[in-house]
Amino acid sequence: MTENTSPALDIALAYHRAWTGKDFERAMTYVAEDIVCAAPPGLIEGAEAFRGFMGPFTQILTGSTLIAAFGDAETALLMYDTETVPVASAPGAEHLTVRNGKITHLRIIFDRAPFDAARAARSAS
Structure with missing residues (x-):
């Protein structure tokens, strides 16, 4: 993993460590009340809608590997691979905007294909 420290990267990594470490409540302390999240x-x-989106994912998470992390004063980019109950490998990336120590904008990109395949396999059996 490549890691360069910056104010936004410090917040992004703290947030990432919290949600991947099964401490979602701590992760939410880094999220602004008026967060805007663009996701698949x-x-x-808003924070409550974000909680409803991200919370269930953290419940099926069994592991995560941070691949790369970069940032500057207000933005950070994380790339990682997650392991979940239904899927052994689910790569993702996040572009985060941080202002006043809180994540105000988050764009999440992840590969839905492994989840679609797992659902199809469950349906077929």
Whole structure:
């Protein structure tokens, strides 16, 4: 993993360590009340809506490997691979904007294909 420290990267990594470490409540302390999150299911606005989106994922998470992390004063980019109950490898990336120590904007990109395949396999059996 490549890691360069910066104010936004410090917050992004703390957030990432918290949610991947099964401390979602701590992760939420880094999230602004008015967060805007662009994710594959669509636009998610506000901390409570974000909690409803991200919380269930953290419940099926069994592991995570941070591949790379970069940042500057207000933005950070993380790339990682996650292991979940239904899927052994689910790569993802996050672009985060941080202002006043809180994540105000988050764009999440992840490969849905492994989850779709796992659902199809469960349906077939």
